[in-house]
Amino acid sequence: MALTDDTAPLAEVAAALGRSEIWLRRNWLKLALEHGFPRKHPSGWTWPRAAVAAWLKALPEPEQVEPANDNPFQSPEAAYRAALDARYGGNP
Numbered sequence: 106m107a108l109t110d111d112t113a114p115l116a117e118v119a120a121a122l123g124r125s126e127i128w129l130r131r132n133w134l135k136l137a138l139e140h141g142f143p144r145k146h147p148s149g150w151t152w153p154r155a156a157v158a159a160w161l162k163a164l165p166e167p168e169q170v171e172p173a174n175d176n177p178f179q180s181p182e183a184a185y186r187a188a189l190d191a192r193y194g195g196n197p
Contacts, residue, residue: 113157115150121161123186136193 113121119129130150136142143156 111154112146112151113154118152118157121157123189132193140193 115126115129119126122129124132133142133145137144141160143152143160145152
């Protein structure tokens with residue numbers, strides 16, 4: 106097993122969060138301080154893969170809400186992104 110398998114690069118972590126790399130660079134510390142997101146490696150833009158995976162698994166599932174009227178309901182992915190935006194603020 107290569108040592109790089111233990112770490113996840115910026116692009117991979119940003120994709121797992123559904124955010125851009127720029128957003129993650131700007132907001133990772135806020136996520137760490139306010140929401141327990143794993144700290145990045147001090148020598149660069151990598152994170153411990155297992156810690157990020159565990160943090161993502163601990164996130165609450167997006168709420169499945171039935172529409173209150175005849176308007177079409179947003180997709181589950183859009184609802185998940187809206188929940189992330191509400192919890193962490195901002196758009197990618």
